[in-house]
Amino acid sequence: MGAGSLIMLIICGVIFSGGTILVSKFFVPRTYNSQKHEAYECGVPTRGDSRVQYNVGYYLFALIFLVFDVEIVFLYPWATVLREVGMIAFVEILFFISILFLGLLYAWKKGALKWQ
């Protein structure tokens, strides 16, 4: 691949993304009214401060969930080659899962799973 194709890629990218915005600027019909300047065009107006601090527990749960979510992704390629590689693959995945389990154990003992 030469410099020419890279430059073409950049030019095409600019034209494609910039052009779409430009086109919509020309053709989209516009109406202005007071509702248009609200933060949300739909739903009820907010009462009080709209910035809310979420309970940190949500993040902790999400993180721990994510770890095991990703683990499943790793299990798929493992499952496809398990028969060919044999016993050693089985032992290795057990090792991998047990390390992840230790992580869960750590989070559990630290009280991350306790909802406060």
Next chain:
Amino acid sequence: MTTLIILSALGLVVLFSEIFGYKKIVLPFIFAGLVAALAASFIDWNIGKHYLNEMMIVDNYSIAFTVLMIAITIVWFIISPGFFRDQGSRVDHFALIIFALIGAQLLTSFGNMIMLFLAVEILSIPMYILAGSNKSNLASNEAALKYFLMGAFATGFLLFGIALIYGQTGSFNLQQISEALTTQQDGGGVMAVAGVLLIMVGLFFKVSAAPFHFWAPDVYTGAPTEITAFMSTVVKTAAFAGFFRLFATCFSASASIWVNTIMVVSALTIIVGNITAVYQTSFKRMLAYSSIAHAGYMLMAIISLNGYAQQSILFYAVAYSVSSIAAFGILLAVSHITKNDDVASFNGLAKKNPLLAFVTLLAMLSLAGIPPMAGFFAKYYIFTAALQQHYTWLVLIAVLGSLIGVFYYFRVIIALFKNENSAAEIPMTGIYKAALLFISLVALVFGIMPGLLAGLL
């Protein structure tokens, strides 16, 4: 590999010490584990092995750096025993330090781009957390956020560069990439150029070379001093070891792409780091800028593509880490009493604490590069390696930079001998004193007998 396994097991054991209730004995355990890892590093000395489908290549170069980093970590654990004594999650921080050390070790011994990326992340992620580990301090929080955002940004560059290189050469393996870049006509073409430059930008961020250094002073100042000590020694050494390994082995065939860029960045880093350090009143911030300046000198070794470069960067890393950890050790002891990290808190130290003043003196002389300290020979080797490649103007700038360096390092020494009695008695345990004295003597011994280290690689 044995080292890696020992360190990983140690990290897990330390992590679980609080839960399973053996928190009290965890420090001796850490020392035992680190010493075992240190001993295990020597197994592969002069053998040269590769593991996990050449993901990891263990050779003398990587072993030498691993030994250095583990040794510095041992010293670190001695000089920061009260590390967050008040806070509950002390052992978690210790575990994170060990995990960062694992990343540092991988960064010296990767044989594959994937491993480079993993190593950078394993090293960085604990450091992001540790930079913000003083949770009640706003500056520490800011440091963590800044470090994280900048680091993640830099990792993006690194990954994009790796992707382009993969696209051009069809491999992640350093050996195969090197071969592909040599055999392909015009050295891989525009994609190789873009890839190498993007990887370089990512690594410049990590080693805090100008103009990518803006995060460094704030992070170094905001983070707890213990963490700054770790960052400016182990992390810096690891980043440079990785940088050198990648560019001097894998990309050496396409040197024409990157040599000029690194040369300019190196000169810029030396100038910016040294001149800005002159204006600092805080000792910690001064060390941050001085570490930027030292990054500039170490970059000089990367562009000196000769047999001399490898040993010169190792020598520099040793001299710099040893003197730097000594300087931070003193700062920890002093700021524990004075509650700030100004240069002024060193006033009159020589009268009250002659030992501490002596260590400060050796560390500052070594950082400034004055014989007979190791810092002198470190600079000498780096400059010789660069001169062999005829980078005369760069060496000239570097020499001027070290002259400026003398000014601000000597300001600390002058403060030591001021006729004031502001410095109070500083209580220190025997082992703390012994560790400080030991590392400063190491800096002295390598300065008197540089041959001990210089012929190693």
